[in-house]
Structures are given as C-alpha cells and as structure tokens.
Amino acid sequence: MNDIATGPIAQQIEARLTRALVPTRLAVINDSAQHRGHMGDDGSGESHFTVDIVSPVFEGKNRVARQRLVNQALADLLARDIHALAIRTRTPDEDGV
Template sequence: MNSIATGPVAEKIAQRLTQALTPTSLAVINDSAQHRGHMGDDGSGESHFTVEVVSPIFEGKNRVARQRLVNQALADLLVDEIHALAIRARAPGENAGV
C-alpha cells in the first residue's frame, strides 16, 4: 500500500481510511496550496484533499456507495478539519477511469 500523506490532518485521513477500508492502495494528496486565499482556506495548509483509494470493500458498489463509505470513515474530520475532499475510489482490478 502506498500513501503520500504528510501533516497531521493528512495522516489522520490515511489512518482512518486504512482502518475502515483496508485498502490495497491509498494516496492522500494535499491540494490546499491550490486554494490558498479562497473560501475554506483556514491557513493551516491542510484544508483541501484528494484521496485515491483502492479497496476490495468497493467491489460491486457504485460510485455513490463508495463515496459514502469514505465520508463515513472521515465524518468528524469533514465537520472540523477538512473543507473539501475529492474522492477517487476503485475496487482492485478496475482501471483509473472508473
């Protein structure tokens, strides 16, 4: 499993998703620098993220169900620490375009 999380919020995201989804691949990408000065930028440098996660748990689930699983794992962080989250969720063997 790969993870490129850095910083305390990114690490929390990685830990929560690893625990909830047992991913075979996980990348937590901090997009906050692209949003500096925009609404939702709290100045922490950790407010906007993209997660790319591959998990067998997603097998047979549609995009919305997969996103719900990610959101459930991060629910309290989405209230207090994460302003924006882009989710790319796949089952093993699916191509990145799914």
C-alpha cells in the same frame, strides 16, 4: 502543485481509511496550496485533499456508495477540519496496476 500529504490531518485521513477500508493502495494528496486565500482556507495548509483509494470493500458498490464509505470514515474530520475532499475509488480489479 499537489503534494503527497504528511501533516496531522493527512495522517488521520490515511489512518482512518486504512482501518475502515483496508485499501490495497491509498494516496492522500494535499491540494490546499491551490486554494490559498480562497474561502475554506483556514491557513493550516491542510484544508483541501484528494483521496485516491483502491479497496476490495468497494466490490459490487456504485460510485455513490463507495464515496459514502469514505465520507463515513472521515465524518468528524469533514465536519471540522477538511473543507474540500475529492474522492477517487476503485476496486483492485479496476485498478489496472
């Protein structure tokens, strides 16, 4: 089961991505329960995440460039707190909502 994340790491992810990429839609999903007891599970319940983000900043950028922008915004968290991060990026035109 995936949970919309509400813990301190998830809140930092949301705040940083909001500040850096000004998304029109952002979901931070905590996948950590699916990895309990596996390598990278630090017991915090906040080690594995999925980010689903829609931002006009992604216009004209390929998938790799978009993911780099997300990774840059979260660099220190990825180095110390986040073991795994799945990223889905779209522009508002690609969102289809």
